[in-house]
Amino acid sequence: MVDRAKLLRHLAKQRSVLESRYRAFDAEELLAPCTTSEDPGGKDWTPKDHLAHLLRIEEAFLGMARLTVEGDTAPIKIPGSSFEERLAAVHRANEAHIADHADRSVEELLDLLADAREATVAFIDQLSDEQLALDMPGAPWGDGTIAGVLHANSLHEMQHIAWVDEGLAAR
Numbered sequence: 001m002v003d004r005a006k007l008l009r010h011l012a013k014q015r016s017v018l019e020s021r022y023r024a025f026d027a028e029e030l031l032a033p034c035t036t037s038e039d040p041g042g043k044d045w046t047p048k049d050h051l052a053h054l055l056r057i058e059e060a061f062l063g064m065a066r067l068t069v070e071g072d073t074a075p076i077k078i079p080g081s082s083f084e085e086r087l088a089a090v091h092r093a094n095e096a097h098i099a100d101h102a103d104r105s106v107e108e109l110l111d112l113l114a115d116a117r118e119a120t121v122a123f124i125d126q127l128s129d130e131q132l133a134l135d136m137p138g139a140p141w142g143d144g145t146i147a148g149v150l151h152a153n154s155l156h157e158m159q160h161i162a163w164v165d166e167g168l169a170a171r
Helices: 004-024 047-069 083-100 106-126 146-169
Strands: none
Touching (some): 004 047, 004 146, 047 083, 047 106
């Protein structure tokens, strides 16, 4: 399990990298298609779309962590009976979330992400080390503990920055 201090340092560092990178984009880059949607019916994603997606994941991981602490034995609420069905549901939900946030500016999305990260950090601060080490049933992220899943979220952010940069470079 990732220890508390390392987790908090990593979350802060990676978020700083994300914010700096997004503030460095020019207006044209932010709205340029850079990656293909993983939903067959979805549109190509822009850097701004990736940012909206990252907000969804920050909120979702925090929600799953809260449910785990509350004793929920199935905190990952993704519909479907097979891996393929659950993955398709995730991709559809990503597209819906991006569409719901299409009218928001990058600054608004960064503010919402800051609020979500503040909530994540506040949640971590209220947990004991034993609670941070709780296994999140069904979690395929990190080491499967609450701390590991929350740590995986920051790695997820860095992966999206790499995909955005690769996609923009290929244009």
